[in-house]
Amino acid sequence: MTLRLGVDLGGTNARAAVVERATGRIVGSARETWTDRTPEAVIAGTAKLVTALAKEHQVGPGPVGVGFAGMLRGPVVVNAPNLGWRDVDFGGPLSAALGRDVTLVNDLSAAAWGEYSAGCAKGARDTFTVFVGTGVGSAIISNGALLSGASHVAAEFGHIKLVVESGRLCGCGQRGCLEAYVGGAKLAQWMKEEKIEGTAVDLETLAGRVEEKKAKTLYDYATSNLALAIANQVTVLNPAVLVLGGGVLSRCPGMVQRIRDTVAARSTVASSSALRIELASLGDDSGLVGAALLT
Ligand SMILES: [Zn+2]
Structure with missing residues (x-):
C-alpha cells in the first residue's frame, strides 16, 4: 500500500x-x-x-x-x-x-484535485470546480492538469466583476466582484446592512417567506448572478464535470437547482451537452x- x-x-x-x-x-x-x-x-x-x-x-x-x-x-x-x-x-x-x-x-x-482523483469527478479529464463558503473559490482541471496561469493565479472566479463601475467592496480591495455579493462572509454583511437577521445559509429559507421581500431581493441577486457566471464559464471551458461544494452551496439546494437550470438554459448547447453537475462527494x-x- x-x-x-x-x-x-x-x-x-x-x-x-x-x-x-x-x-x-x-x-x-x-x-x-x-x-x-x-x-x-x-x-x-x-x-x-x-x-x-x-x-x-x-x-x-x-x-x-x-x-x-x-x-x-x-x-x-x-x-x-x-x-x-x-x-x-x-x-x-x-x-x-x-x-x-x-x-x-x-x-x-x-x-x-481531490474530487478529480477520488471523488465525484473521478474518470473525467476536464472539470470546473466552484466552492461557495466564506468566499467564492474555483479551480480548473484541463486535460488532466490543474490550470495555473502565467502568474499562478488562474481561476480566481470569485473576483470576476458583476458590474462595470463601483459595486460592493470585496476582500481583495476591488469593487463589484462576484464574491462581494455571493461569498458567505460578504453576503452576511450585506444582509446585516439591510437589517435581515441570519447567516448566508439562512437566506435561502428567508427568501421563501412572503413577508421577507428584502431577503428575496438579495437572494435572487446573489443566486442569479452566481448561476449566470457559472453558465458562462461552462461555455468557455466545456468541462465534463461541474463540481459544486463549500459551506453555503452544500446547504442551499435551491441555489444548486438555480445553477442547474441556468447552465441548461444559458450555456451553449455544444459546451454543456456532455456535462455532469455534481456535488463534491468528499465533503470537508x-x-x-x-x-x-x-x-
Ligand atoms: Zn474581489
Missing part, C-alpha cells in the same frame, strides 16, 4: 492526513489549532503534526502536499488574509523543517485528499 501525506491549512487550524494513493482513502489524520498565527509558529506546528503522523503510520521518505487558503506564487504565500500574511516564504522553511519536499497549492486547487476532506494525491 503506497501512502501519501497531505495537509489542509487554513486560518484557524491545519489538518494533516495519511492517504492511500490508489484509492484516496484517509488512513489516519490529525489536527492542530493555531493559537499563534505567525509564520514561524504555523511552520513549526505543521511540521510537528506531519512528522508525528508519518511516524505513527510508518510513511517512508517522500513529499508532502499542502493545500493553503491564500494566494500563492510557488512556495511563497503572496497574501493570506485569514492569517494576516503577505509575501511569506512558507514552502522553503516547511520543507527544511520536515526534511521532505513540499508541494504548496491553493486550497481550491487541492479540493478540485476534498482538499486534504487532493493535497496528498497531488504529490
Whole structure:
C-alpha cells in the first residue's frame, strides 16, 4: 500500500492526513489549532503534526502536499488574509523543517484535485470546480492538469466583476466582484446592512417567506448572478464535470437547482451537452485528499 501525506491549512487550524494513493482513502489524520498565527509558529506546528503522523503510520521518505487558503506564487504565500500574511516564504522553511519536499497549492486547487482523483469527478479529464463558503473559490482541471496561469493565479472566479463601475467592496480591495455579493462572509454583511437577521445559509429559507421581500431581493441577486457566471464559464471551458461544494452551496439546494437550470438554459448547447453537475462527494476532506494525491 503506497501512502501519501497531505495537509489542509487554513486560518484557524491545519489538518494533516495519511492517504492511500490508489484509492484516496484517509488512513489516519490529525489536527492542530493555531493559537499563534505567525509564520514561524504555523511552520513549526505543521511540521510537528506531519512528522508525528508519518511516524505513527510508518510513511517512508517522500513529499508532502499542502493545500493553503491564500494566494500563492510557488512556495511563497503572496497574501493570506485569514492569517494576516503577505509575501511569506512558507514552502522553503516547511520543507527544511520536515526534511521532505513540499508541494504548496491553493486550497481550491487541492479540493478540485481531490474530487478529480477520488471523488465525484473521478474518470473525467476536464472539470470546473466552484466552492461557495466564506468566499467564492474555483479551480480548473484541463486535460488532466490543474490550470495555473502565467502568474499562478488562474481561476480566481470569485473576483470576476458583476458590474462595470463601483459595486460592493470585496476582500481583495476591488469593487463589484462576484464574491462581494455571493461569498458567505460578504453576503452576511450585506444582509446585516439591510437589517435581515441570519447567516448566508439562512437566506435561502428567508427568501421563501412572503413577508421577507428584502431577503428575496438579495437572494435572487446573489443566486442569479452566481448561476449566470457559472453558465458562462461552462461555455468557455466545456468541462465534463461541474463540481459544486463549500459551506453555503452544500446547504442551499435551491441555489444548486438555480445553477442547474441556468447552465441548461444559458450555456451553449455544444459546451454543456456532455456535462455532469455534481456535488463534491468528499465533503470537508476534498482538499486534504487532493493535497496528498497531488504529490
Ligand atoms: Zn474581489
